[in-house]
Amino acid sequence: MPSIIFAQKNGVFYAPDKIDESVQLPVLDGVPDPIKLNMSLVRMINSYGTRKLLGFVRGLGGRKIEFYECPSVFIDTVNIVRDLLGEAHDPRSVVSYSIPHYCDQCSAYSDIMFKYADVRPDEEGLGLPSQRCLKCGGDVYVDVDPEEYLAFILEKP
Numbered sequence: 610m611p612s613i614i615f616a617q618k619n620g621v622f623y624a625p626d627k628i629d630e631s632v633q634l635p636v637l638d639g640v641p642d643p644i645k646l647n648m649s650l651v652r653m654i655n656s657y658g659t660r661k662l663l664g665f666v667r668g669l670g671g672r673k674i675e676f677y678e679c680p681s682v683f684i685d686t687v688n689i690v691r692d693l694l695g696e697a698h699d700p701r702s703v704v705s706y707s708i709p710h711y712c713d714q715c716s717a718y719s720d721i722m723f724k725y726a727d728v729r730p731d732e733e734g735l736g737l738p739s740q741r742c743l744k745c746g747g748d749v750y751v752d753v754d755p756e757e758y759l760a761f762i763l764e765k766p
């Protein structure tokens with residue numbers, strides 16, 4: 610099986626759609642900090658892939674890593690394996706990520722992208738600016754349990 614690589618473009622590494630045993634992680638020779646990984650293409654991460662990614666992050670030592678455009682499949686994995694954010698479990702490593710939304714009007718699900726700084730979760734909710742359905746413009750609602758989905762931010766290491 611050919612290995613699936615992280616393509617590099619303008620200093621950002623793009624993770625492939627599947628992160629499994631065949632994935633080949635980036636070679637960081639000459640790459641300055643922070644190491645930038647764009648996760649927008651990722652649709653599947655299995656346990657082998659999680660282990661490989663974890664080995665990669667642990668191998669960075671104290672180097673700074675930033676994850677961009679993280680889909681929910683990656684956020685779900687981070688919530689289980691907090692070490693993916695590095696030793697410090699710093700949630701700010703997740704620079705931007707999607708939050709699944711649901712539209713009552715047209716029954717469409719949509720993943721809406723937020724920057725880390727846009728979301729200020731507390732007991733009252735997510736503190737999100739209100740969003741519109743990408744299909745019909747209707748009101749959309751957060752389609753995840755915020756406490757669960759944002760555990761990587763809400764639970765201090």
Ligand SMILES: [Zn+2]
Nearest residue numbers: 712715742745
């Ligand atoms: Zn809609």
